[in-house]
Amino acid sequence: MxxxxxxxxxxxxxxxxxxxxxxxxxxxxxxxxxxxxxxxxxxxxxxxxxxxxxxxxxxxxxxxxxxxxxxxxxxxxxxxxxxxxxxxxxxxxxxxxxxxxxxxxxxxxxxxxxxxxxxxxxxxxxxxxxxxxxxxxxxxxxxxxxxxxxxxxxxxxxxxxxxxxxxxxxxxxxxxxxxxxxxxxxxxxxxxxxxxxxxxxxxxxxxxxxxxxxxxxxxxxxxxxxxxxxxxxxxxxxxxxxxxxxxxxxxxxxxxxxxxxxxxxxxxxxxxxxxxxxxxxxxxxxxxxxxxxxxxxxxxxxxxxxxxxxxxxxxxxxxxxxxxxxxxxxxxxxxxxxxxxxxxxxxxxxxxxxxxxxxxxADAAAAPAGATAPSLSAPQSLTVIDTSDSGADLVWSPGDDATTYRVSRAGPDGAFQVIGDVTGTSFGDSGLTPQTTYRWRVSVVLNGAVGPSSHEATGITRSTPPRCDDPGSCTIAK
Incomplete structure (x- = not known):
């Protein structure tokens, strides 16, 4: 001591x-x-x-x-x-x-x-x-x-x-x-x-x-x-x-x-x-x-x-x-x-x-950086930052973390369906089909009201990787 x-x-x-x-x-x-x-x-x-x-x-x-x-x-x-x-x-x-x-x-x-x-x-x-x-x-x-x-x-x-x-x-x-x-x-x-x-x-x-x-x-x-x-x-x-x-x-x-x-x-x-x-x-x-x-x-x-x-x-x-x-x-x-x-x-x-x-x-008393009052304006800059064979990671420009966002997805049939609500400005979609193109939209939900949709973001899921029985020597899928 x-x-x-x-x-x-x-x-x-x-x-x-x-x-x-x-x-x-x-x-x-x-x-x-x-x-x-x-x-x-x-x-x-x-x-x-x-x-x-x-x-x-x-x-x-x-x-x-x-x-x-x-x-x-x-x-x-x-x-x-x-x-x-x-x-x-x-x-x-x-x-x-x-x-x-x-x-x-x-x-x-x-x-x-x-x-x-x-x-x-x-x-x-x-x-x-x-x-x-x-x-x-x-x-x-x-x-x-x-x-x-x-x-x-x-x-x-x-x-x-x-x-x-x-x-x-x-x-x-x-x-x-x-x-x-x-x-x-x-x-x-x-x-x-x-x-x-x-x-x-x-x-x-x-x-x-x-x-x-x-x-x-x-x-x-x-x-x-x-x-x-x-x-x-x-x-x-x-x-x-x-x-x-x-x-x-x-x-x-x-x-x-x-x-x-x-x-x-x-x-x-x-x-x-x-x-x-x-x-x-x-x-x-x-x-x-x-x-x-x-x-x-x-x-x-x-x-x-x-x-x-x-x-x-x-x-x-x-x-x-x-x-x-x-x-x-x-x-x-x-x-x-x-x-x-x-x-x-x-x-x-x-x-x-x-x-x-x-x-x-860090400062326990500091206010969150960039926090804004929630509104029904459309979320901005929706982007697909990553995909797996069965999932996609969506993000958009941050606002107030107390705001709820509603995410909709369109698959090969072209019809948008609501797939979930989320708090915060990212959404990990799951249950998707490999090598398939999807589109997404995001809207703000405030006091039960749903705001206008963001622009669409498009992503293509990856192929399912081949079985790898000898890690370190397996071919990297394109």
Whole structure:
């Protein structure tokens, strides 16, 4: 305790440049995060692999402040089933479960009732927020069919977990993309970028170039249609900060967290404009010590953030070969830090650290950015941002989140039919036919009255991907 306090005192007095070989640059991490005009209730989170499991844990524990969750190659809440301390099983049991059923299936070992029952118990005990909040979150799920590390059974289980709380009324809050031939990776639209992988790779830096802008799809599914990303030099900047301020009373090492975290701040946010915060969690072996700053700089979030008043927080883990044992710099989704089931609750050590960072950036008293009074005017800029073989992700320009929107769809017969209402400015359509053209319209619903329709948006569903028995070597469907 005294060491932690002393370290933070020293950090507050001086700023010593830290040289990271992988980056080739120096960064000063002695300072903490500053607060911006960012309403905490407009925050969101996403992650890949272990970061995806942590995003589910954090978004469920703190569902009162998390607007949406992006899950890339991850599974459901409490997947490893690490429970209260048992000297005989606490270590090997959760690891076997995490690296077994949670990564390889089969589906019969991933019963959604187990995970919802645990979440229900934790909510009843007050250890996580009421689960009614999960029912209004926007959820994006992804698994590439060349993923040789996490089986589709895991992401299917995550989808089932969320569908349980979304129910029929909010089913359109979820969009699940599983038709791309990506490997175990975060997927970017770049092609031929040095240091990044081809589309079906399952190796570091676990960023695959598939011509698919995953960061943009995640952010727009959560927040509605955004301005196009900045294709040029960014006006904002990446700043480093001292994570020990937010792991107190522990040093970061005790939580297998890095000394330094990163945050991208657009220039407008720096100058006082209202903004929102998105937390982006790297996966195993994607920390700065392993791949440099590639996830921070090249995942694609910053380009979207720069033009849309979004602050991107990049917390960092680190390798811990001894205690706690975390040799691949994963986020804690099998209780390697606390050895208790608190790791999936508000009191979990890493969840507490991330929340402390979010609290430092966001403002509980700030008004939502861009909120407008609801009206019956037609929604603007309806766009199909993504399709799978059986679904489509629709977004439109955001208005007041209290406004209800009615979505209509026309299939091959050309007749529009109402398919559902949604709160917020995105809609995950489902139950569609592969390789089929559809059209959509959106209208505002206010006090029982339905306003004029938006312009039509057209999309074509993808073909169903071929069976992939050897992930990592399967042909990528066009």
């Amino acid at each position: 005294r060491v932690a306090v002393l370290r933070q005192f020293i950090a507050a007095q001086i700023c010593v440049p830290i040289f990271i070989t992988n980056l080739g640059t120096s960064s000063c991490a002695a300072e903490g995060l500053r607060r911006y005009r960012a309403p905490i209730g407009e925050s969101s989170i996403s992650g890949i692999s272990s970061g995806a499991f942590m995003a589910v844990q954090f978004g469920t524990a703190w569902s009162s402040v998390i607007k949406g969750v992006g899950v890339v190659a991850g599974g459901p809440y409490w997947c490893a089933k690490a429970d209260a301390f048992d000297a005989a099983t606490w270590y090997w049991g959760p690891i076997w479960r995490a690296t077994g059923a949670c990564m390889k299936g089969p589906a019969s070992d991933l019963d959604p009732k187990d995970f919802t029952a645990k979440a229900d118990a934790k909510a009843a005990a007050g250890e996580i927020d009421p689960l009614s909040n999960v029912g209004r979150q926007k959820i994006y799920l992804f698994r590439g069919y060349n993923d040789a590390i996490v089986d589709k059974a895991a992401t299917d289980a995550a989808a089932d977990f969320y569908r349980h709380y979304l129910g029929d009324a909010n089913r359109a809050n979820l969009f699940y993309q599983a038709t791309l031939g990506a490997g175990h990776s975060f997927v970017v639209a770049k092609q031929g970028a040095p240091g990044l992988n081809d589309c079906k790779a399952n190796t570091q830096p676990y960023i695959d170039q598939c011509g698919y802008d995953q960061a943009g799809v995640i952010l727009q599914h959560i927040y509605g249609r955004l301005n196009p990303p900045n294709p040029a030099q960014l006006a904002g900047s990446v700043k480093s900060f001292d994570q020990s301020i937010y792991t107190t009373p522990h040093l970061p090492d005790a939580l297998s967290m890095g000394d330094t975290g990163y945050v991208f701040v657009p220039r407008d946010c720096e100058q006082g404009s209202p903004c929102r915060v998105h937390v982006a969690l790297h996966g195993c072996k994607q920390d700065v010590a392993d791949i440099g700053r590639r996830f921070v700089d090249e995942a694609g979030y910053n380009e979207w953030a720069d033009t849309n008043h979004l602050i991107i927080l990049y917390p960092q883990t680190k390798t811990s070969p001894y205690w706690p044992s975390n040799p691949q710099a994963c986020w804690d989704w099998w209780s390697y830090v606390d050895h208790q089931d608190s790791y999936v609750t508000k009191s979990g050590s890493q969840i507490k650290a991330i929340k402390a960072m979010l609290d430092a950036l």
